[in-house]
Amino acid sequence: MVPITSFAGKRVAVFGLGGSGLATAEALLVGGARVVAWDDGEVGRANASARGVPILDLRTADWSGLSALVLSPGVPLTHPAPHWTVPLAKAAGVEIIGDIELFCRERAKRPVAPGAAETTGAAGPLAPLVAITGTNGKSTTTALVAHILRRAGWDVQMGGNIGTAVLSLEPPAPNRVYVIECSSYQIDLAPSLAPTVGVLLNITPDHLDRHGTMENYAAIKARLVETAETAVVGVDDEYGLAVYGRLYDMKRRVRAISVASRVAGGIFYHPPHLVRQVQLDASGSIAAEHLLDLTGIGSLRGAHNAQNAAAAFVACSALGVPHDKIADGMRSFPGLPHRMEQVGRIGPVLFVNDSKATNADAAEKALTSFDTIYWILGGKPKDGGIVPLAPHFPRIAQAYLIGAATEEFAATLDGKVPYARCGTLERAIAAAAEDAARSEAEEPVVLLSPACASFDQFPNFEVRGDRFRDLVLALPGLAPFPRS
16 A cells, blocks of 8 residues: 555545545545545445444535545546535645545655666656556557566556556655556546656547547547656557657657657567668668567557557666567566457467457457458447458458347358357357368467446456357467467
């Protein structure tokens, strides 16, 4: 736990008592704050009370004595309408912040031993902080950076939006580095976020119900790199390119990453290599320095993962990790569960769990990463179905349909891709494994990439992916891949 001492002796309200909210309340209490907490759900209040967190209905509380309102990131700050706590706090002049902000203030108060980091505060060096955001890819990039640093011998604390609440991590200490995934909701509640390395992977339309407009959403994402000592910015979308341009014009320390273009001084993907673009002299002569060959790194297949790898390479380089150590970390990275997770092989047949692909955009990344695919798809369909994936149908050797989307997807595939109505994941895996075993392709791939929500047959995509993994691991002759 990171005890929050910056509010010691002060009265602080916490709203939202899920995982991060409960961790926040406990961290404040341990740090000496006088906490009052509330949740709209009775279960959250009961769980917090059982762990010694004081419960008070904030609708009837005296706000005049509060120093801050700490909102859980899932609570609306502005759109579609501010949560009822927000106008109460504003009327009382109470600042509204989140758990990432509390961490940043504590980090600034806790300089670590000299030589632990280059980042310096008023009293000495601060623990290095790598903060990562983006519409897509931030979890993989966060896990990849943390894995590389661990392999290089660093004491790594990883958390934030990736699963472990930031205040549940260990407190700042010599030679300890933090790798934190930040959602737009968390950034919006963290005005003093100032990472050692800030990574902005991409900005595409998302969460507009919570931010109102694309411009607001992009501006919030940009804050993470605008205050970073070293900014790493993806330039393959118009918003990221604009952020990079602003920082470059301001002569900030900024590095571009790309899988689609070349920027002088940036790192881009020239399959299968990560390459640094080098401007040699004033005449504009350009050369490319090969940094890393991604061939054979199964956990980083596809252009989208090449972008993640480029971001991780720059971030770790900025912290001083030697290139050979970065390469070692890349090659040993096991990937994340349910995100193009390699489960195992039977001979040349590769089994891949991409259960996290709950819509067509997500499934497209997997379909573009393999050549001969035995595709398991279906579930509760999203608007538009799989029609946008038609350009990739030539890669599909056979499709296996499950769940509520079966008839809709069969109509889309009819006459374009051979398919079987399997109904359940169990029958789909058995059929796909049998068909793939007869393939003459160099690497036939049995791919679960459903392009659907799971809720017709499973509680969530994790349960669906776990079931796929368990069924595959039970197949005779399977050689499993190691998991982290």
